[in-house]
Amino acid sequence: KMQLLDSGGGSVQAGGSLRLSCEASENMYDTYSMGWFRQAPGKEREGVAALSTDGSSTWYADSVKGRFTISLDHTKNELYLQMNSLKPEDTAMYYCAAAPGFIATPGEDYEYKYWGQGTQVTVSS
Secondary structure, eight states: OOOEEEEOOEEEETTOOEEEEEEESSOOTTTEEEEEEEEOTTSOOEEEEEEOTTSOOEEEOTTTTTTEEEEEETTTTEEEEEEOSOOGGGOEEEEEEEEESOOSOTTOGGGOOEEOOOEEEEEEO
């Protein structure tokens, strides 16, 4: 069973940067579609970014395009989310997720089978 461990969250001021990491228990490259999601208090979980199995295709929510970058280091079995120009509205618990094989709608949480435990990101104004 795939296991995911999220880390890298913290508290930053608006305009700052953070890099989230997700360590996987097995190889992700060419096997799993990967995604990052977030959930703010009182809101539904939403997709933030996703990466296809071979890393050739990415998806980003409109709200983070140009600010966030998803990447994979398959030699370390680690997925990353580089977050720049952070805004207070980015405050949320962030989760990485994995789906075996290709998925049609990378921004939808029902596509993913495995989830990390989450890491909190807080952005102050």
